[in-house]
Each structure stands twice: as structure tokens, then as C-alpha cells.
Amino acid sequence: MNEKKGVCICEGCEFRDVVFSHLDDNSIQDLCNHKEEQSLSKGEVINHEGEKISNFKYLKSGLVKLYRRTPSGDEQIITITRPFEFVSNMSIFSEERYQYSVSALEDSVVCMVKLEFIKELFLKNGGFAMGLLSKISVINDKIIGQTLDIRQKNLVGRVAYVLLYFTREIYNSRVFDLPVSRKEIADYIGMSTANVIRTLSDFKREGIIRVFGKTIEVADIEKLENISRHG
Amino acid sequence: MNEKKGVCICEGCEFRDVVFSHLDDNSIQDLCNHKEEQSLSKGEVINHEGEKISNFKYLKSGLVKLYRRTPSGDEQIITITRPFEFVSNMSIFSEERYQYSVSALEDSVVCMVKLEFIKELFLKNGGFAMGLLSKISVINDKIIGQTLDIRQKNLVGRVAYVLLYFTREIYNSRVFDLPVSRKEIADYIGMSTANVIRTLSDFKREGIIRVFGKTIEVADIEKLENISRHG
DNA sequence: CGCGGCTTTGATGTTCATCAAGTAAAGTGG
DNA sequence: CCACTTTACTTGATGAACATCAAAGCCGCG
Numbered sequence: 001m002n003e004k005k006g007v008c009i010c011e012g013c014e015f016r017d018v019v020f021s022h023l024d025d026n027s028i029q030d031l032c033n034h035k036e037e038q039s040l041s042k043g044e045v046i047n048h049e050g051e052k053i054s055n056f057k058y059l060k061s062g063l064v065k066l067y068r069r070t071p072s073g074d075e076q077i078i079t080i081t082r083p084f085e086f087v088s089n090m091s092i093f094s095e096e097r098y099q100y101s102v103s104a105l106e107d108s109v110v111c112m113v114k115l116e117f118i119k120e121l122f123l124k125n126g127g128f129a130m131g132l133l134s135k136i137s138v139i140n141d142k143i144i145g146q147t148l149d150i151r152q153k154n155l156v157g158r159v160a161y162v163l164l165y166f167t168r169e170i171y172n173s174r175v176f177d178l179p180v181s182r183k184e185i186a187d188y189i190g191m192s193t194a195n196v197i198r199t200l201s202d203f204k205r206e207g208i209i210r211v212f213g214k215t216i217e218v219a220d221i222e223k224l225e226n227i228s229r230h231g
Numbered sequence: 232m233n234e235k236k237g238v239c240i241c242e243g244c245e246f247r248d249v250v251f252s253h254l255d256d257n258s259i260q261d262l263c264n265h266k267e268e269q270s271l272s273k274g275e276v277i278n279h280e281g282e283k284i285s286n287f288k289y290l291k292s293g294l295v296k297l298y299r300r301t302p303s304g305d306e307q308i309i310t311i312t313r314p315f316e317f318v319s320n321m322s323i324f325s326e327e328r329y330q331y332s333v334s335a336l337e338d339s340v341v342c343m344v345k346l347e348f349i350k351e352l353f354l355k356n357g358g359f360a361m362g363l364l365s366k367i368s369v370i371n372d373k374i375i376g377q378t379l380d381i382r383q384k385n386l387v388g389r390v391a392y393v394l395l396y397f398t399r400e401i402y403n404s405r406v407f408d409l410p411v412s413r414k415e416i417a418d419y420i421g422m423s424t425a426n427v428i429r430t431l432s433d434f435k436r437e438g439i440i441r442v443f444g445k446t447i448e449v450a451d452i453e454k455l456e457n458i459s460r461h462g
Numbered sequence: 463c464g465c466g467g468c469t470t471t472g473a474t475g476t477t478c479a480t481c482a483a484g485t486a487a488a489g490t491g492g
Numbered sequence: 493c494c495a496c497t498t499t500a501c502t503t504g505a506t507g508a509a510c511a512t513c514a515a516a517g518c519c520g521c522g
Contacts, residue, residue, distance in 0.1 A: 052277075070383045070472085071460065079378065093361070094368030099376065122359030130353060133364050137325030140371040145330065147378050148309065151421050152301045155478070182501065190382050192479050197502060199409070229302060293476060386510070413469065423511050444519090476507070476511075486501070492493090 013109070015209055034101075034117045038110045046087055046102040053091065053098055056113040059083040062108020063170065063179055066143075068100045077188040079143050080105065080180070082170060086139060090229075095222050104119055105179040114182065129142065137153070147216030156176055157231020158189040159199040160224045163209065171224050174218040241266065241310065246291065246342070249267045249315050249429030265348045274424040275316055277333040277341055284322065284329055286343040293339020294401065294410055295361045297374075298418070308419040311411070313401060317370060323349075324367075336410040360398055369392050381420055388418040388462020390430040391455045393442065398449050405449040 010032035023031065037060070040046060049068055062086060066078040068099065076102060086092075087110060091099045122129045129186065146165075150158055162185055167174055178185075182200070186193040190213065203209045208224055210217040218224060241247065241263035242256065254262065268291070271277060277288065280299055295318060297309040309331060317323075318341060322330045348410045377396075381389055393416055398405055409416075412430070417424040434440045439455055441448040449455060 068379065072383075075382055076379055088302070091368065091372060093365045094372050099372060119361070122361060126354030126357065126360065129357065129364070130350070132365070133353075134324045136364070137322065137367065137371075140368075140375070141325050141330060143375060144309070144371070144378070147382075148299065148307055151378075151382065152307055163237070181499095184503080193478080193500095194243040195478060201502075212283070229264055229293075423471080424468095424507060425512080432470075463522100465520105465522090467519090467521105468500085472514090472516105474507075474511105474512085474513080479506105479508075481506080482504090484502080484504105486499105488499075490495100490499100492496095 001064070008118055013060075015058065015075075017056070017086070018198045019132055020128070022125060022131055023121070024073070027121065027125070031113065031117070032112050036114060040110060042103045042104055042107055043059070044104050045099045045103065045215045047067060049098055049101040050097050053096060054115055056092060056115050057087045057110050057112045058089045058217070059085065060103055060109040060111050062110075063106040064102050064108060065105050066100050066102050075156075075184075075187045076190075077184060079146060079168065080165075082190065085134070085142075153231045154197055155231075156199050156202070157228055158191060159185070159196060159203070160228035160231060162189060163203075163216070163227040164221075164224055164228055166216075167221070174221065176216060178214045180215055244291075246289065246315070248249075250289070250363055251359070253356055254352070258352065258356070262344065262348070262352075264345050267343045269343060271339045271341060273335055273338055273397055275315070275335050275401045277335060277339075278329045278330055278331040282329050287323060287349040288318040288341050288343045288344050290316065290318045291340040291342050293334050293338070294337040294340075295339060296336050296411070297331050297333050306415075306418045307421075308415060310369075310377060311376060311401065311419065316373075317367070340355055345431070356377060384459070384462045386422055386426055387430050387433070388459055389422060389429060390434070391459035394447070394449060395452075395455055395459055396433075397447075398452070405436055405452060407447060409445045409447055457462060 002106050010020075010028050013020075016023075016028065020028065020031065021048070040062070046064065047053075053194075057084070061078065062085055063082060065080045067075050070076055092115065118132075121148065123133060151163060154159060166176055166178070170176070170179075179187070182197050183193045186196045187195070200211065201210070203224075204211050206223075208220045208227075210219055236386070241251075241259050242261050244251075247254075247259070249261065253263065271293070277295065278284075282420065290313070292314055294311065294313060296311045299309065301307055318333050322328075326330075349363075353363065381392060386391060397407055397409070401407070401410075411419070413428050414424045416428045431440070431442065434455075435442050437454075439451045439458075441450055
């Protein structure tokens with residue numbers, strides 16, 4: 001359904017510039033014949049920790065969380081990310097199985113290409129390989145940086161940090177609907193749910209944010225930045 | 232001084248199997264002419280955070296720590312690692328400048344190759360590219376995994392974790408000389424120095440480890456594993 | 463020997479998790 | 493659409509975990 005006689009829709013995909021910029025039209029055509037698109041509703045799982053990796057997947061639209069389960073059974077959220085960051089990411093070239101799970105926080109569309117196909121392309125096309133490596137490196141750097149940033153802060157600093165993360169990186173808006181529960185924020189920053197809520201209430205009381213259910217408005221972004229920096 | 236008329240010593244380097252296994256003898260020769268070896272004493276800095284990246288560096292022998300400085304000025308240790316893990320690692324293909332500093336915890340030898348040369352090789356030789364990507368991915372996975380492991384534990388669990396890390400990953404021996412100060416352990420696991428020391432004293436008192444200055448002997452590794460798991 | 467840095471331990475206070483109890487919101491089945 | 497159930501959220505009270513501060517011991521080095 002995605003084809004119209006010979007003209008592949010991947011040609012015009014925005015993603016082409018992100019990882020597939022070094023492919024000529026022939027290869028793109030080929031890619032298109034190997035790809036599959038999958039729509040996911042909020043909450044659906046895209047990859048399961050421990051599952052065998054057979055596809056190269058990337059997020060075309062939506063929002064996802066990357067997480068793993070600790071031995072004691074609770075969830076540890078590694079990052080929350082928008083399209084153009086990979087989904088079945090890092091481990092593709094290092095592990096046979098997923099290290100982490102990925103699930104949709106909003107309705108999402110994922111593109112999948114057989115891993116074998118990507119690997120062949122990688123071997124044949126140096127430019128593609130370089131582009132892919134750079135992209136993967138950027139993503140890894142970002143995750144590591146984020147984790148270190150968070151680790152070094154205290155409770156209020158961490159909460160301020162995620163609020164800023166949503167404001168600037170995810171929604172690019174001072175008003176947004178929280179895509180996660182309070183508990184998920186807690187799992188993300190490594191704090192207890194009760195204290196995350198308490199801190200949000202404090203921010204609200206101090207006029208730094210306004211809260212209407214899931215909707216958050218950052219009222220005083222400078223103050224939030226200060227708290228994030230010094231917290 | 233590393234050459235003997237035409238025969239390149241890189242040919243026999245153990246590292247060849249790690250990243251350079253897909254290079255034929257010609258390329259190895261070429262590589263060898265572009266490489267430079269650097270000996271570093273304990274404490275010397277190999278890469279400075281913020282410095283421009285111009286070389287692909289890897290650790291041939293020794294032990295290094297990867298770290299960054301927080302805005303407030305204290306050190307955050309990202310990982311401690313042996314040879315065959317890269318040194319000027321991750322960011323090579325994603326950033327123009329080092330995100331992290333690297334310094335020698337023991338006397339070390341580092342091999343350096345002009346980054347441009349590696350990039351050319353990467354573009355020309357798919358097998359090499361694939362090998363390099365896999366290696367980088369493994370390293371990134373390891374760092375992320377380690378960080379998540381640590382984050383999820385409490386004080387005693389973290390201390391047990393690093394002791395096990397030294398025992399199994401770094402020294403492969405139940406007796407070893409700590410290559411880092413107590414403060415560095417604290418910077419590694421994100422706890423205060425005093426509490427790291429206290430915990431080590433507790434372990435000593437309970438007969439789990441024996442301590443002679445910098446020398447540590449893990450006396451009861453099962454107990455340590457239990458603490459690390461449940462802590 | 464004496465100075466400075468690393469280590470150790472105790473005392474104290476802060477930060478944070480946990481528990482409990484209650485309220486709001488969101489599904490679910492009739 | 494309403495009653496019911498469940499899940500998410502909220503707040504307070506309490507105690508545990510941990511940081512911080514201070515003082516003293518140790519060790520290496522000039």
C-alpha cells in the first residue's frame with residue numbers, strides 16, 4: 001500500500017537525511033522494498049529486553065521510552081526520546097539480543113528493516129557506514145551524558161532537569177502534556193514517586209510551574225534552570 | 232625505532248585482532264607508518280575534556296579512568312578500564328571535541344593514529360568499519376549498563392560492586408592493589424568519601440575483605456556478591 | 463623532622479525512602 | 493450512564509540512609 005508503481009515513498013522520507021543520506025536512488029528503492037512500517041498505540045512495546053534482534057528499527061513519529069527491569073523487578077528508565085533517534089538502538093551491532101525494552105509513550109510509527117540488509121549496506125557503502133556510526137555515537141553520548149547529569153544532582157535538581165528536558169528537547173514548548181506518570185519520572189531520575197510528587201507540588205506552590213492534571217506549564221523557566229544547575 | 236626495515240611491528244600486535252582484523256598486510260603496514268606510541272606515567276592525562284580530537288587512541292597496556300568535571304568542580308568517574316577498550320572513545324565520530332577526560336591510573340602505553348587515517352580506512356574497508364562499530368557499541372553498552380547497575384544500588388551494594396569489578400574485570404584476582412584513592416571510588420559510585428571508607432571498614436570488620444593499605448584481598452566473594460546483588 | 467595529603471572514625475543534621483491514609487481520576491461491566 | 497473497581501496521585505509522619513563537619517592518625521616526601 002505504500003508503493004505507487006516503481007516510485008518508492010522512502011525517497012521523500014525525512015529520515016533519508018538522517019541516516020540514509022549516502023544512498024543513491026537505487027539503494028533507496030531497494031531499502032524501501034525491505035522495509036516495513038508499524039503503527040503502535042500508546043503503551044505498546046516495540047522491543048522486549050532479551051528478545052532476539054532481527055530488525056533495524058527507527059522511530060518515524062511518536063515518543064518512546066527506553067528502559068530495563070532491575071533484578072528486584074522495578075523499572076529503570078534509561079531515556080525518553082523523539083523520532084530520529086534510533087529505537088532498537090545501540091545493541092544492534094554489539095549484541096544478539098536487546099539489552100533494553102522500548103515502548104511507546106504516545107502513538108508511534110516505527111520503520112523496520114531487516115538487520116541483514118542494513119549490515120550488507122554498511123559493508124558496501126562507506127558513507128552510509130560513517131553516517132550510521134556517527135548517529136549511533138551521538139545517541140550513546142547523549143544517553144551517557146544525561147545519566148551523568150542526573151546522577152550528580154539532588155532530588156529537586158533532577159525534577160527540574162526532566163521538566164526542562166521535556167520543555168526543550170521533547171516538546172519545544174513551555175506548555176505540554178506530561179507523557180509519563182509521576183512514577184515513570186521517578187523511575188527515570190532514580191527517586192521515589194512520593195518525593196517526585198512532593199517536589200512538583202513545591203514547584204507549583206512557588207509559582208515555578210502550573211499544573212492542570214497531566215498538563216504542565218513552565219511559568220518561570222529561569223528559576224527552573226537555576227534549580228537544575230545548582231541542585 | 233619501532234621499525235625494522237620494512238617489517239612493521241604492528242603486524243604482530245595483539246590489538247590487530249581486536250579492531251584491525253580486517254586489514255591486509257599492506258594496510259597494516261600503512262597503519263604502522265601513521266601510528267605513534269606514547270608512554271604515560273601514572274597520573275598523566277591522555278585526553279582533556281574539551282580538547283580537539285585529532286587522533287584515534289587506544290590503550291595498549293595499563294589502566295585508565297574516564298571522567299568529567301561537574302559544573303560545581305568535582306570529578307565524576309564514568310568508568311575504569313583496561314586495554315582493548317578504546318581510550319579516546321565514543322565521541323570520535325560524533326563530536327569534534329572530547330566530552331570526557333582520560334588519565335592513567337597505572338603506567339600505560341597508548342597507540343595513536345591520525346583520526347583522518349582511520350576515517351579513510353573506515354570508508355574504504357567495510358569489514359574494518361563493521362568491526363569498529365561493533366567494538367564501540369560494546370563499550371558504550373558496557374558503560375551504560377555499569378552506570379545503571381550502580382544507580383540502582385545503595386551504598387554498600389555499590390562498594391561491593393566496585394570491589395567485584397576490580398576483582399573480576401580488572402585484575403582477575405582476589406588480591407589486588409587498589410589503583411584508585413578512596414575518594415576516586417566515591418567519585419565513581421557517586422557517594423561521599425567518608426561513607427566509602429566506612430563501608431570498607433565494615434566489610435573488613437565482617438571478614439569479607441582484608442585490607443593492607445592499598446592492597447585488598449577479597450576473603451568472602453560469595454558474601455560480597457550477595458551484598459552487591461541485594462544492596 | 464615536619465608538612466601536606468590521604469585516610470579513618472565519631473557526631474550531627476539533612477535528604478530522602480517508606481508507610482499509611484486519603485482523594486481524585488480513569489477504566490470496567492452492568 | 494452509573495456504580496464499582498482499580499490505578500494514579502497527593503500529603504503527612506516517621507525513620508533510615510547518607511552527607512557533612514571536625515578531629516585525629518597515618519604515611520610519604522622534601
